[in-house]
Amino acid sequence: MKVRKFLYSQKVAPYVFVLPFILSFCFFWIYPLCSTITMSFQDILPTGTEWIGLKNYKxxxxDTTFHQAIMNSFEYMLLTIVLLIPFPMAFAVLMDSRLVKAKGVWKAFLYLPALTSVVISGTLFRLMFSEYSTGQLNVITSILGLGTFKWLKVKATGLFALVLVCCWRWTGVNMLYFLSGLKSIDGALYESAEIDGASGLQKFRFITIPLLKPTTIYVLTISIYAGLAMFMESFMLWAGPDSPNNIGLTIVGYLYKRGIAKNQLGYGSAVGLVLLVIALFINVVQLVLSGTFKKEEK
Structure with missing residues (x-):
């Protein structure tokens, strides 16, 4: 009875409900993070581990290959941010307007790529950008009289392929984020602006964009992390962690290459922690600049 009374207590009940999350958070996040920090200062061999201090970080x-991986990830992140915030926002506004019919069909059509396995989509895009004459893009360029291209062996076109895969998969998801943000905007604001003679562009600029700021910050935050942590798209597009002149190598790809493929877990842990610090730093800076951490005025 005492145990039952204890569990049914209003003071204890909240802790009972959050206990599964706390346990899973500690087991799947805190413990791996602490292990990674420890391993980054070690040289891990099949026969044992050796403490080497800061040698991995030095x-x-x-490491010029690691530097190139950072630059590739930054380029990819910036391009995806430039494309995956304004265009999904515009699509959401269009979808929320009276101009679009069968909205449910269009939402499902745009969201469908996100449900597709990255393995399947990456393989399909690899075949599409194949350097052989049977590749879909080379078929098109041949019809136009431009000849064939080695799309995935050139830096510019390889990056274009990566960004295209990302936009194809995540445009619909970000559009739904912005759609949910639009639902929280009071329609009376648009009616008042229309009475005052505001155009559609003015309503979008002075009402929609400012009031979508929380959603925009959220999408920007997850886009920064997703851009820096991208791996599977590159892995599938080049059928492995290796690409010509490392044009498709990302930070996580380099972590996999050194930590898993070459069994250098200590060095791979150092790469992972550097990625974590970079992602945290960029996100904290953008959250501070956007005013997210400012205290509300009373």
């Missing part, structure tokens, strides 16, 4: 400072 090696990262002069």
């Amino acid at each position: 090696k990262l400072l002069i």
Whole structure:
């Protein structure tokens, strides 16, 4: 009876409900993070581990391949941010207007790529960008009299393929985020602006964009992390972690290459922690600049 009374207590009940989350958070996040920090200072061998201090981090400072992976990830992140915030926002506004019919069909059509396995989509895009004459893009360029191209062996076109895969998969998801944000905007604001003679562009600029700021910050935050942590798209597009002149190598791809493929778990842990610090730093800076951490005025 005492145990039952204890569990049914209003003071204890909230802790009972959150206990599964706390346990899973500690087991699947806190413990791996602590293990990764420890491993980054070690040289892990099949026969045992050796404490080497900061040697892994010093090696990262002069590792040109790692530097290229960082630059590739930054380029990818910036391009996806530029494309995956304004266009989904515009699509959401269009979908929320009276101009579009059968909205449910269009929402399902745009969201469908996100449900597709990245393995399948990556393979399909690899075949599409194949350097052979049977590749879909080379078929088109041949019809236009431009010849064939080695799309995935050139930096510019390889990055274009990566960004295209990302936009194809996540435009619909970000559009739904913005649609949910639009639902929270009071329609009376648009009616008042229309009475005052505001155009559609003015309503979008002075009402929609400012009031969608929380949604925009959220999409920007997850886009920064997703851009820096991208791996599977690149892995499937080049059928492995290796690409010509490392044009498709990302930070996580380099982590996999050194930590898993070459069994250098200590060095891979250092790469992962650097990625974590970079992602946290960029997101904290953008959250501070956007005013997210400012205290509300009373």
